Amino acid sequence: MTVEPKPSIKDVGSERLAAWLREQGQPAFRAKQIREWLYPKWCTDFTEMTNLPATLRAELAVAFEAFTVSADETVRGTDETEKFLLALPDGNRIESVLIRAPGRETVCISTQVGCPVRCVFCASGRGGLVRDLTAGEIVDQVIFACRALGHRVNNIVVMGIGEPLLNLGNLIPALDAICAADGLGVGARHVTVSTSGIVPGIRRLAEVARPWNLALSLHSPTDAGRSKVIPPRHRYPLVDVLAACDEYARLSGRMVTLEYTMIAGRNDSRDDLARLAQIARRLRAKVNLIPYNRTGEGICAPPAEGVAAFLDELCAGGVQATVRREKGAEIGAACGQLRARACPADGGAVG
């Protein structure tokens, strides 16, 4: 017999929680007390909610999960990067990364178990999509990082496992709770959502009008080039992707970042460079070059001097560009690599 996992209390809507509290004979103000424990106090255990009656704490523990993630493995890099392989109540695993830089503590969070997009270089998509994360599971990764740090993180990047814009129904309420003053209180301008270019998702994100930053994983400045790294099922025509990003920048007033995973011989030609610079100038976007972090056979990053020359030429062409050394590359911390190693059936062979 399989036991259904209990719902996360963070995924129980306010009306349902109010009805549940009424059934327990509890006054309505208990909902606010519970919320205060769950969000600003990062409480992970109902028994610690000391201003609630003991019977109510016990009933809550029977009905709901207070916290949904637990560390299966923690890998610390030499550069203040800590990667967590996190187990969910149903036994699935995801990853979060905590990156400490002076004055800027960032957590990189996952939005799905696996990923349906399945880009050729990415360990996260090897086994396809298992399931979406719930809003509670997304929020709990941030609480986990805050607890590990001992204080609140001040930067959130939605760049872990999964395609965030294919799980917007859960991501939007999760980020709202992460940013709310009576939630986790992270500044909305310090949130970046990264997408492989899901046009309807970019448009929806523009409509909901939150001041979150958008990062587009461009990878190649042409449709032909993108078709070699992003399979067709979730790939949109570049002209539509760029128009959606343009609209996002216009409506949100935020600058778009172009992420460009560099692969030798696939997207590092002079022609690629010229077209990339053109797109970046047109969108007034900054460019983040990410040397490919090896996840399997067949493809490799350009040599370091090739990446440096590409960067120099972009900058000389008036584009604001940086190289993101995959922090934690030495601990196998590229997207999805720890999970792929821990569950080879889901993540496929990893080199």
Ligand code: SAH
């Ligand atoms: N699905 C979203 C967000 C998660 S991936 C997206 O694709 O944007 C976040 C970033 O990590 C993407 O830009 C992706 O290209 C990059 N990435 C994934 N695996 C990588 C690898 N092995 N080497 C370098 N960059 C990688």
Ligand code: SF4
């Ligand atoms: Fe999914 Fe992003 Fe990995 Fe592509 S790069 S497979 S969209 S997580």
